[in-house]
Amino acid sequence: MSSIEEYMLPCLNKSVFGIDCTGCGAQRSVALLLQGNFEAAFYMYPAIYSIILLLLIVVFNLFFKFRYDYTIKIGLVILNGVIIAGSYLYKMFYIFN
Template sequence: MLPCITKKIIGIDCPGCGLQRSFISILNGDFATAFTTYPPIYTILLLLSFLIFQNFIKIKYANKIILTLTLTTVVIIVTNYILKFI
């Protein structure tokens, strides 16, 4: 797996640390480990899936859905990052 440049240079985890391991866990079918490794993985995948799906089928409130999913993902990422240091 790719090393985290931030962790190598500064010595602390970045907000995305665990994303690769979490994604690999999903590919292996280990969904619980994926969540415990990096909780925002599911909202990120949901957002990416919606963005791809929205390119093929126009959805009436797509902008609001994208904004909501993005804000939810950001809040979960920031919360997860803060909880790493507590």
Template sequence: MQLRYFMISLDDYMLPCLNKKFFGIECPGCGAQRAISFLFKGEFADAFAMYPAIFTIIPLLVFLLADSFFTIKHSNTIIITLMVSSVILILGNYILKFI
């Protein structure tokens, strides 16, 4: 029950997108906060629909953290793959918003 109350309060304090507020168009990062909120609630399909790159960014951050503490074989290849995948998903999602 405590996690549910935390998530309700988290939704109340999301930051607005300044790019959308001032210029009227969404930035490439729009939807990331809501996608994280959906992930905490267990709504994975909604998180993917909101911001698909969240499923590559989170493993990338976890892997970068783990790589700073442990020696991982082929870490450069894994990092580059996750980064390229994230950029492709971010740009693809951004382009699809305008179509």
């Protein structure tokens, strides 16, 4: 994976303040996912699968309208927010202490 990491964007928040942001690990998670390492992708960024599900539903909804689409999308946005915040807090307070 070292050849892929050469092309990844650095985290501005981490380089300036020295603290991970809530999106740190997302690029590496996508790279791991594309390599077929699904478990490592989840551990790198736990919200990867719910974000992919949300993106699939949003793209599908552009072409096909269905009942409760807004409610489903809002629910997935809230779920993603909870997963991202929870994993960030876990990483900041449990792993680094």
